[in-house]
Amino acid sequence: MSVLRVANLCVVRRNRPVLRDVSFEINPGEFVGLLGPNGAGKTSLMRAALGLMEAQGQSSLANLTAADRARAVAWMPQSREIAWPVPVERLVALGRIPHLPGGGRLPPKDQEIVERALARMDLGALRSRAASRLSGGEQARALIARALAQDTPFLMADEPAAGLDPAHQIGTMQMFAALAREGRSAFVSLHDLGLAARHCTRLILLADGGVLADGPPDAVLTPDLMARAFGISVWHEHTAAGPVFQPLEVL
Amino acid sequence: MTKLMTGLSLVVPVLFLLSLTLGPAEVSAGDSLAALFSDDYGPLSLVMREIRLPRSVLAVLIGAGLGLAGAAMQGYLRNPLAEPGLIGVSSSAALGAVFAINTGLATGMALGLPIAALAGALIGVGLVLLLAGPQGGSITLILAGIAISAMAGALTSLVLNLSPNPFAANEIVFWMMGSLADRSMLHVWLVLPFVAVGAVILLRLGRGLDALTLGEDAAQSMGVNLNRLRLMLVFGTASVVGGATAIAGAIGFIGLVVPHILRPFVHGQPSRLLWVSALGGAVMLQLADIAVRVILPTRDLKLGVVTALVGAPLFLHLIYKTRKGQG
Amino acid sequence: MRVWRCILFAALLGATSGQAGPTRVVSMNLCTDQLAMMLAAPGQLASVSYIARDRRASAMADDAMAYPINHGRAEEIYLLKPDLVIAGSFSTRATTDMLRRLGVPVVVFEPGYALDDVPARILQMGEALGRQQAARALVAEFETRMASLATQPTRRRAALYSANGYTSGQNSLAGQILEAAGFANIAAELGYSHSGVLPLELLAMADPDVVISSRPYARASRSEEILAHPIVRDLTARQNTGEMRDADWVCGTPHILRAIAKLQHLHIGAQALSEGIQ
Numbered sequence: 038m039s040v041l042r043v044a045n046l047c048v049v050r051r052n053r054p055v056l057r058d059v060s061f062e063i064n065p066g067e068f069v070g071l072l073g074p075n076g077a078g079k080t081s082l083m084r085a086a087l088g089l090m091e092a093q094g095q096s097s098l099a100n101l102t103a104a105d106r107a108r109a110v111a112w113m114p115q116s117r118e119i120a121w122p123v124p125v126e127r128l129v130a131l132g133r134i135p136h137l138p139g140g141g142r143l144p145p146k147d148q149e150i151v152e153r154a155l156a157r158m159d160l161g162a163l164r165s166r167a168a169s170r171l172s173g174g175e176q177a178r179a180l181i182a183r184a185l186a187q188d189t190p191f192l193m194a195d196e197p198a199a200g201l202d203p204a205h206q207i208g209t210m211q212m213f214a215a216l217a218r219e220g221r222s223a224f225v226s227l228h229d230l231g232l233a234a235r236h237c238t239r240l241i242l243l244a245d246g247g248v249l250a251d252g253p254p255d256a257v258l259t260p261d262l263m264a265r266a267f268g269i270s271v272w273h274e275h276t277a278a279g280p281v282f283q284p285l286e287v288l
Numbered sequence: 289m290t291k292l293m294t295g296l297s298l299v300v301p302v303l304f305l306l307s308l309t310l311g312p313a314e315v316s317a318g319d320s321l322a323a324l325f326s327d328d329y330g331p332l333s334l335v336m337r338e339i340r341l342p343r344s345v346l347a348v349l350i351g352a353g354l355g356l357a358g359a360a361m362q363g364y365l366r367n368p369l370a371e372p373g374l375i376g377v378s379s380s381a382a383l384g385a386v387f388a389i390n391t392g393l394a395t396g397m398a399l400g401l402p403i404a405a406l407a408g409a410l411i412g413v414g415l416v417l418l419l420a421g422p423q424g425g426s427i428t429l430i431l432a433g434i435a436i437s438a439m440a441g442a443l444t445s446l447v448l449n450l451s452p453n454p455f456a457a458n459e460i461v462f463w464m465m466g467s468l469a470d471r472s473m474l475h476v477w478l479v480l481p482f483v484a485v486g487a488v489i490l491l492r493l494g495r496g497l498d499a500l501t502l503g504e505d506a507a508q509s510m511g512v513n514l515n516r517l518r519l520m521l522v523f524g525t526a527s528v529v530g531g532a533t534a535i536a537g538a539i540g541f542i543g544l545v546v547p548h549i550l551r552p553f554v555h556g557q558p559s560r561l562l563w564v565s566a567l568g569g570a571v572m573l574q575l576a577d578i579a580v581r582v583i584l585p586t587r588d589l590k591l592g593v594v595t596a597l598v599g600a601p602l603f604l605h606l607i608y609k610t611r612k613g614q615g
Numbered sequence: 616m617r618v619w620r621c622i623l624f625a626a627l628l629g630a631t632s633g634q635a636g637p638t639r640v641v642s643m644n645l646c647t648d649q650l651a652m653m654l655a656a657p658g659q660l661a662s663v664s665y666i667a668r669d670r671r672a673s674a675m676a677d678d679a680m681a682y683p684i685n686h687g688r689a690e691e692i693y694l695l696k697p698d699l700v701i702a703g704s705f706s707t708r709a710t711t712d713m714l715r716r717l718g719v720p721v722v723v724f725e726p727g728y729a730l731d732d733v734p735a736r737i738l739q740m741g742e743a744l745g746r747q748q749a750a751r752a753l754v755a756e757f758e759t760r761m762a763s764l765a766t767q768p769t770r771r772r773a774a775l776y777s778a779n780g781y782t783s784g785q786n787s788l789a790g791q792i793l794e795a796a797g798f799a800n801i802a803a804e805l806g807y808s809h810s811g812v813l814p815l816e817l818l819a820m821a822d823p824d825v826v827i828s829s830r831p832y833a834r835a836s837r838s839e840e841i842l843a844h845p846i847v848r849d850l851t852a853r854q855n856t857g858e859m860r861d862a863d864w865v866c867g868t869p870h871i872l873r874a875i876a877k878l879q880h881l882h883i884g885a886q887a888l889s890e891g892i893q
Binding site: 084087089103104106107108110111112113114116118119120121122123124127128131132134135167169180183187 | 366495498499500501502503505506508509510511512513551552555556557558
Binding site: 335 | 778779780812814816819822832833835836837839841845846849
C-alpha cells in the first residue's frame with residue numbers, strides 16, 4: 038500500500054504549463070529525494086500532490102479529506118513562517134493539532150511524541166526560546182520537529198536542509214533515513230546532490246516540467262542525466278566512507 | 289496563563305463595581321450599589337438601573353468584543369497591527385449605523401441599527417482581507433486601512449451633512465471617537481446578541497489560528513479549512529464590531545493594545561490570546577470609561593480620546609519594530 | 616421713472632417714521648427675518664433666509680412664504696442688489712465681510728439672550744429699517760402683554776432638556792421664558808446660569824416636576840436619541856411636555872409671549888394636578 042500515488046499530474050500556472058503528466062508512487066520505507074533545477078516545478082509538484090494547489094490528474098493525498106490527510110502526511114513548506122514568538126516546545130506541539138479536539142493541555146501520550154521530535158532535531162537546549170527569534174537554521178530544525186510531531190506515516194518537506202550548518206544537514210538527512218528504516222516514508226526536495234547521494238533511498242529528477250529520471254541514487258546521479266538536468270559535470274564515486282558526489286563545473 | 293486569566297477575571301468585576309459608583313451625581317458608593325437592588329432610593333434607583341448599569345455592562349461587553357476581535361484578526365493576518373479600528377472595520381460599521389439612523393431604518397426596525405452596522409463592518413473586513421490578505425505585509429495592511437477608513441469616514445460625513453436634521457452634522461465626533469454616555473438597557477439588549485454570537489464564533493477559531501502561525505500551507509496540511517476559517521473570522525469580527533459600533537461609535541486601539549500587552553503572557557499562542565484578550569479588552573474599556581468620567585465628570589469626553597492617547601504611541605512603536613524587522 | 620417712485624416711497628416712509636430708511640433689505644438670519652417681517656414697510660424687505668419658512672424653527676413660517684428666500688451666500692445676496700443686509704452675529708463672518716467689501720452695508724444683530732433683549736432688538740430693527748415709530752408701537756404692545764401675563768410664581772420645578780443633553784439656565788432666552796411662566800428652573804439649583812450639557816444622571820437625581828423638550832426632527836439623529844432615553848421619556852410624559860418647545864422659543868421676538876402663555880397654562884395644570892393629589 039503506497040503512501041502517495043500520483044498519476045498524470047499536470048499543473049498550469051498563468052497559462053504556462055509547470056508540470057506535465059507526472060506519475061510516481063512512494064512506498065513505506067522509502068526516503069525519496071526530489072531533485073531538479075530552479076523552476077523545474079519541485080514545489081508545485083509537492084503542493085499539487087498534497088492538494089494545496091489546483092492540478093489535473095490524480096493524487097492519492099489530494100483526494101483525502103483535510104482531516105484524514107492531516108493524519109496521513111505532514112508537510113513542511115519551503116517558506117519558514119513563524120508568525121509569533123512561540124516557544125520552540127509549543128511550536129513543535131502545534132504538530133499535534135490534527136490529533137487533538139482543541140485547546141487545553143497536551144495529553145501525556147502527545148507530550149511524549151513532542152519530546153521525541155524535540156530530541157530528534159536536537160532542540161532540547163532551545164525548547165523555551167521564542168521560535169521566531171531563532172536563527173534561520175534553528176528555525177528550520179524547529180519546523181522539521183513540528184512536522185515530526187504530527188506523527189504521520191509520511192513526511193514531505195520542501196528544502197528542509199537549506200540553511201542548516203553541515204552537522205545539522207547531515208543530522209536531518211540521517212533522521213529522515215532513520216524514519217524510513219522504521220517503515221515510514223519521506224519525500225524531500227533538495228539542492229545538495231551530495232546529501233542526496235549519501236542518504237536517500239531513491240531520487241526523482243525533475244526537469245522541463247516532467248520526470249527525467251526516477252530510481253536509486255546511482256541510476257539518477259549519472260553524468261549524462263546531471264548534464265541534461267543541471268548542465269554540470271560531476272564526480273561520483275563509491276568510497277570506503279560511502280558514496281561521494283561532487284558537482285564540478287558548469288558545462 | 290491561568291494566573292493571568294484569574295487575575296483579569298478578578299479585575300473585571302472590581303472595575304465593574306467601581307464604574308457603578310462613578311457619576312456626576314455625588315452619591316456614596318454604598319448607597320448607589322444598594323439603590324441598584326432596592327426601590328427605596330427614589331431617583332437614585334432609576335439612575336443606577338437605567339444609566340450606570342447599562343454603561344458598566346456595555347463597557348465590559350464592548351471592550352471584551354473589541355479585544356477579542358483584535359486578537360482574532362491579528363491571528364488570522366499574522367500581523368500585530370491588524371485592529372478593527374485602525375484598518376477601517378469600525379469606520380465601515382459606523383457608516384452602516386449612520387446610514388440606518390439617517391434613513392429611518394433604525395427607527396423602522398428594532399434590529400435595523402446593529403444589522404446595518406454589521407453589514408458595514410462586513411464590507412470593511414471583506415475589503416481588508418481582499419486588499420491585504422494573509423500574504424500582504426504590514427504596509428499593505430496599513431495602506432488598505434487608511435483607504436478604507438478615509439472612504440468610510442468621508443461617506444459618514446456625507447450622510448450626516450445631507451441629513452435634514454441640524455444635529456446630525458455635529459455627530460461625526462461621536463462616530464469617530466465613541467462614547468458610552470447615556471445609553472440605556474435597551475442598548476444592552478440590542479448589542480448583546482451581536483457581540484455574543486460574534487464572540488462565540490471567534491473563540492472557536494483558536495485551533496485554526498494556532499496552525500496559521502506556520503503559514504497557510506502548513507495550516508492547511510494540518511487539516512485547517514482556510515475558506516471556512518476566513519468566513520468565520522469575517523462574520524465573527526463584523527458581528528462584534530458592528531454591534532459594538534452601532535451602540536458606542538468607533539472605539540479604536542483596544543484591539544491593538546490589549547493583544548499586544550498580553551501576547552508575551554500566553555507565549556504568543558493565538559488561541560490562548562483570544563480568551564485573555566476578551567478579558568483584557570473589558571478591563572481596558574472599563575478603565576477608559578472610568579478615566580473619561582474622572583477627567584471630565586460632567587461632559588461627555590469621548591472614549592477614543594483616551595484609547596488613542598494610550599494606543600497611538602504603542603502603534604508607532606509597533607510600526608517601528610515591524611520596520612526594523614523587515615529592514 | 617423707477618427712481619421717482621423710489622423717491623416718492625422714501626418720502627412716504629419719511630412721513631410715517633420720521634426718517635428715510637433703506638429700500639431693499641435682505642435678512643439672512645432666522646431671528647432678524649422675523650423682526651424685519653414684523654416691522655418692514657410693504658416692499659422694503661426683499662428677501663428672508665430659507666429657515667424662515669421652516670415650520671419647526673420659524674414662528675412666522677406662513678408670513679415668510681410671501682418673501683423670496685436666500686441661503687446666506689454672499690453671491691446670491693449681492694445679486695439681490697440690497698441697500699442693507701441684516702445678519703445675525705452667528706452668520707458666517709466670511710459672508711458678511713465679503714458683502715462689506717462689495718460695498719453693501721451690513722448690520723449685525725446680537726441674538727436675544729433675555730426677555731429684556733426683545734424690546735431692544737425691536738427698536739434696533741426699527742432703527743435699521745427707518746421704522747422707529749412702528750418699532751415703538753410694537754414694543755409698547757409687547758410690554759403691555761408682558762405685564763398682563765405676569766404670574767405669581769409658585770415655583771414648580773422644571774427643566775429644559777434638548778438634544779445632546781443641553782439645558783438652559785437663567786441667562787438664556789429659554790430659561791427666562793420658563794421663569795416668566797412661574798417655574799423654578801432646576802438648572803439654577805445645579806449651578807447652570809447659561810446653557811450647557813446637563814448629565815442625564817443629574818437630571819434624574821434632580822427629579823423635576825416638569826421636563827420640557829422639543830419634538831425630534833423627522834429624520835432621526837443620535838443627538839436627539841437622549842430624548843428617547845427611558846428616564847427622559849418618563850419625565851416628559853408626566854405633563855406631556857416632550858414636544859412642547861417649538862418655534863416660539865427660538866428668537867427674541869414678541870412670539871415668546873405665546874410660549875410663556877402656553878407654559879403658564881401648563882403651570883396651572885401642573886399645580887391643579889399636584890393639589891388634586893394632595
